[in-house]
Every structure is written in C-alpha cells, then in structure tokens.
Amino acid sequence: MIGKLRGKVDAIGESEAVIDVNGVGYLVGMAGQTLARLQQGQEVEVHIETYVREDAFKLWGFLSERERAWFAQLQTVQGVGAKAALALLDALGVDELESAAALGDASAFGKAKGVGPKLAGRISSELKDKPPPTGRAFSPGFAVAASAGIASAPAEDAPAANNQAREDAVSALLNLGYAETDARRAAAAAARANPEAEASELIRLALKELAK
Structure with missing residues (x-):
C-alpha cells in the first residue's frame, strides 16, 4: 500500500494530478481546493489513502495528514463514499468540518455538493459521538513535514x-x-x-x- 508520495507535479486535471516520483507518474485523485494549490513542476508531499477494489486501484491525495484522516473517517458513515467525502472537505475545510462534527451541525454538512438533508443529518448524528481521527504519526499534530519549495497545506487549513x-x-x-x-x-x-x-x-x- 502507498501512504505518502513525494515528487513533482507533472500534470493537473479536473479531479486528479500526476505526481512524478523518480520517473514514475502516480495518478492521484484530489479535491478541487487541493488541485487549486498545485502548480506544474512544483515539489509536493502528498498524503495518500489507497483504495483497492476487484476492478480498480485508486490513490486519493491530500496536502495534510489531517485531511486524509478526515477523508477516511467520513466514509465510516453509511452513504458517504469518496466523492461525498471530498465534497465535504472542499465545502467546509478541515477545521470547520471538525467543529461541525463535534457540534452535530447538520446544516454545515449540507453545504457540500451532493449531500442532501437526510445524509447531512446522518453524518451529523454518527460523527458527533466520535472523537476526531488520530491519523498516522508522520509528525506531531498532523503537521506536514515541509522544506523550502515543498508544497503543504496552507495556514488556514492547518490545525x-x-x-x-x-x-x-x-x-x-x-x-x-x-x-x-x-x-x-x-x-x-x-x-x-x-x-x-x-x-x-x-x-x-x-x-x-x-x-x-
């Protein structure tokens, strides 16, 4: 399984990017806000959620471990798949998402494209009793280890x-x-x-x- 990639942005599409790691191009699905932060040729470190199905092998990428952890946690709710989880992260951002989960704020979840009132209510009901995801221990506090020129989550999306x-x-x-x-x-x-x-x-x- 792939947990993290570090390389250059080779190409950017509508819903995915190609990350070149030592000459190997990895096709990584990303949310719109994440793609908007990327530039072709830029060095990036991407936290990966790997999905393996009988008919597919899919990589989903995030510029912070905290985003990836919430992407995974959202999908523990019945009816929330990868597309809906990405839409929620796009619409709310990770800080507002975490607050909405703690408060049981269904109206906040309803801001996401494709998330109707019924699903928003279910997300609210199921997440309000769960602690925030702990994620992987790449570094304390979900911080993205970044050096000069390495793209990471911007300040507004940091914890x-x-x-x-x-x-x-x-x-x-x-x-x-x-x-x-x-x-x-x-x-x-x-x-x-x-x-x-x-x-x-x-x-x-x-x-x-x-x-x-």
Whole structure:
C-alpha cells in the first residue's frame, strides 16, 4: 500500500494530478481546493489513502495528514463514499468540518455538493459521538513535514491553534462527569467562539455552554 508520495507535479486535471516520483507518474485523485494549490513542476508531499477494489486501484491525495484522516473517517458513515467525502472537505475545510462534527451541525454538512438533508443529518448524528481521527504519526499534530519549495497545506487549513486546549477542556469536562458527546459539543462551541483561548478559559466557557 502507498501512504505518502513525494515528487513533482507533472500534470493537473479536473479531479486528479500526476505526481512524478523518480520517473514514475502516480495518478492521484484530489479535491478541487487541493488541485487549486498545485502548480506544474512544483515539489509536493502528498498524503495518500489507497483504495483497492476487484476492478480498480485508486490513490486519493491530500496536502495534510489531517485531511486524509478526515477523508477516511467520513466514509465510516453509511452513504458517504469518496466523492461525498471530498465534497465535504472542499465545502467546509478541515477545521470547520471538525467543529461541525463535534457540534452535530447538520446544516454545515449540507453545504457540500451532493449531500442532501437526510445524509447531512446522518453524518451529523454518527460523527458527533466520535472523537476526531488520530491519523498516522508522520509528525506531531498532523503537521506536514515541509522544506523550502515543498508544497503543504496552507495556514488556514492547518490545525487550529487551540486544538490541544480544546482536548484539555474535553478531558476536564469528562473528569467532572459530563458525557463525552456533551463535553465535545460544549468545548467545540467555546473554541469556535474563542479561537485563541487557553484550556482554562475554554473550560469556563464550556461550562457556561453546558448550563444553557
């Protein structure tokens, strides 16, 4: 199986790119926003989700491990295939997607092309009880190891600065006896409204959210 590719962008299509790794061209399916960040001849590091079927061998590529992990997690929901998962990542971005999952925000999932109200509701219902995906441990915090000239996820798609603070707040709420679903919902709401807040402040704000 292929987990990561590093090479040059050889060609860019409507829904896929060819990544040249030492003279071998790998055809990699990508979301529209990912393709828009690429330039022909550019050095890239691409995190890969490999699909093997009886009649197909498909590579899906992402510029961050966090995106790849969410692509995989979305497909644990019945009715969500690769196309729908890519559409959700395109429409929301990984940070908004993670917040929508924690909050159970069906309307956010409904923004994605091809995701109707019924499927959006199912995604919301199934993901709100699950922790965020852990992904592969290429490097701490899903960061993409990048050197000069190597394309990676842009700053707006990197993990939010308060992700650890939010997880610390969730842990504190669990220790106080709150259910994990309620703890994650409240911590996500507090973090969304206060992206720079530290854990202690998020705990206070989450408790206020739980008291509503």
